[in-house]
Amino acid sequence: xxxxxxxxxxxxxxxxxxxxxxxxxxxxxxxxxxxxxxxxxxxxxxxxxxxxxxxxxxxxxxxxxxxxxxxxxxxxxxxxxxxxxxxxxxxxxxxxxxxxxxxxxxxxxxxxxxxxxxxxxxxxxxxxxxxxxxxxxxxxxxxxxxxxx
Numbered sequence: 685x686x687x688x689x690x691x692x693x694x695x696x697x698x699x700x701x702x703x704x705x706x707x708x709x710x711x712x713x714x715x716x717x718x719x720x721x722x723x724x725x726x727x728x729x730x731x732x733x734x735x736x737x738x739x740x741x742x743x744x745x746x747x748x749x750x751x752x753x754x755x756x757x758x759x760x761x762x763x764x765x766x767x768x769x770x771x772x773x774x775x776x777x778x779x780x781x782x783x784x785x786x787x788x789x790x791x792x793x794x795x796x797x798x799x800x801x802x803x804x805x806x807x808x809x810x811x812x813x814x815x816x817x818x819x820x821x822x823x824x825x826x827x828x829x830x831x832x833x
Contacts, residue, residue: 687821700803772822
């Protein structure tokens, strides 16, 4: 399977991947931080102190978003630059991806915690302990069924 990356698809891939990783890794921390500060603010300054939680949580959420977006963007632009033709090939044992950043072979059993979506599939590589981003254009439904549930 081959895919030629367009600017619109690349922008959607970056935005969706950042959002899904942010939601997966940061949302709970932001909510916990906001609730804790709301309780502490209310204990110290009564009702006006309740605003401390949502304001601080909003600032923290924005900081996490922008600090995550840069590395995600650099990684995806390097692997899927506009105009590049990237390819994927599936065998019984592994998924082989050929991107502008190089080729990689990912055995199906190494990919866990699969989060399929309409734009991107996120999966945790159990050996490298990293999240792997696979554009949906490179992973048809028939191949998606090979990933562990």
